[in-house]
Amino acid sequence: MTTQFPAPFTASDDPYHYAVIRRAITLIDAPGGAQRTLADLAAALDMSPAHFQRVFSRWVGVSPKRYQQYLTLDHARTLLRERVTTLDASLSTGLSGTGRLHDLFLRWEAMAPGEYARGGAGLEICHGWFPSPFGEVLAMATDRGLCGLAFAEDTGREAAFTDLARRWPGATHRHAPEAAAPWVAAAFAQRGEARVHMIGAPFQIKVWEALLRVPSGHVTTYGRIAESIGRPGAARAVGTAVGRNPVAFLIPCHRCLLTGGALGGYHWGLEAKRAILGWESARIEAENPAKSRQSEETAPIAATAHLSAQRSG
Numbered sequence: 001m002t003t004q005f006p007a008p009f010t011a012s013d014d015p016y017h018y019a020v021i022r023r024a025i026t027l028i029d030a031p032g033g034a035q036r037t038l039a040d041l042a043a044a045l046d047m048s049p050a051h052f053q054r055v056f057s058r059w060v061g062v063s064p065k066r067y068q069q070y071l072t073l074d075h076a077r078t079l080l081r082e083r084v085t086t087l088d089a090s091l092s093t094g095l096s097g098t099g100r101l102h103d104l105f106l107r108w109e110a111m112a113p114g115e116y117a118r119g120g121a122g123l124e125i126c127h128g129w130f131p132s133p134f135g136e137v138l139a140m141a142t143d144r145g146l147c148g149l150a151f152a153e154d155t156g157r158e159a160a161f162t163d164l165a166r167r168w169p170g171a172t173h174r175h176a177p178e179a180a181a182p183w184v185a186a187a188f189a190q191r192g193e194a195r196v197h198m199i200g201a202p203f204q205i206k207v208w209e210a211l212l213r214v215p216s217g218h219v220t221t222y223g224r225i226a227e228s229i230g231r232p233g234a235a236r237a238v239g240t241a242v243g244r245n246p247v248a249f250l251i252p253c254h255r256c257l258l259t260g261g262a263l264g265g266y267h268w269g270l271e272a273k274r275a276i277l278g279w280e281s282a283r284i285e286a287e288n289p290a291k292s293r294q295s296e297e298t299a300p301i302a303a304t305a306h307l308s309a310q311r312s313g
């Protein structure tokens with residue numbers, strides 16, 4: 001039996017909107033920026049307060065004033081205190097909880113170690129460029145699912161493509177956006193079906209599987225991931241594997257923080273990491289304001305997706 005949920009808020013993937021968000025983050029980070037009023041921020045961005053309000057509401061569903069609190073550096077520490085994930089859910093039974101925000105059905109399949117050792121030889125990978133709520137994204141996909149998602153705002157197109165393509169040097173790359181388009185659309189709309197084809201070393205696959213158990217709007221730490229995969233002393237190795245995650249956003253490496261609440265690193269730029277974490281937190285409020293207010297007091301356990309685990313090899 002399938003339970004039907006209301007359609008989620010649909011965020012804008014207009015690149016103009018994310019450009020405004022990036023500039024706003026820079027302003028908020030400046031001395032005294034966290035105390036800026038809506039009018040001050042709008043003026044600094046050469047926008048009217050009304051237009052500034054519309055851009056934010058269209059992008060994330062809440063006002064700039066509300067979203068501003070999610071961009072502060074202290075927000076990561078708040079998440080770690082109130083929305084840390086214990087990673088005790090079982091992948092074999094699917095990710096579940098008291099509810100979920102979105103209706104994304106995610107299927108994943110891991111490449112067999114022998115295939116990975118061959119560096120992608122004999123594999124055809126299709127690629128294309130797409131808009132997203134966080135700027136332009138490069139998607140790469142096999143016939144089994146997305147194997148790469150890279151944000152290019154910080155790196156540029158050429159560097160993003162080289163970064164992903166060199167991970168599978170034996171593969172054949174073909175420009176065919178239509179092969180990845182349905183999965184990319186589902187990923188950022190957070191509804192429909194998206195498929196992921198994990199191509200990595202066995203230890204990396206374990207870490208990426210653990211990341212899939214961290215719900216949207218929640219976080220974990222490198223140490224907790226290490227414990228969850230039975231390697232409690234391997235937090236540093238886990239950090240390396242997290243940083244090598246090729247499928248940004250869908251395999252949510254942005255939800256991994258340092259134990260003290262610092263953001264740590266992010267392969268595609270810390271501004272993107274902060275924007276995504278803030279976007280996810282704000283969407284919880286935008287889609288269920290009453291539950292969001294309650295969650296601030298009770299530290300929620302929520303799930304954003306049904307997860308179907310399909311292992312190959």
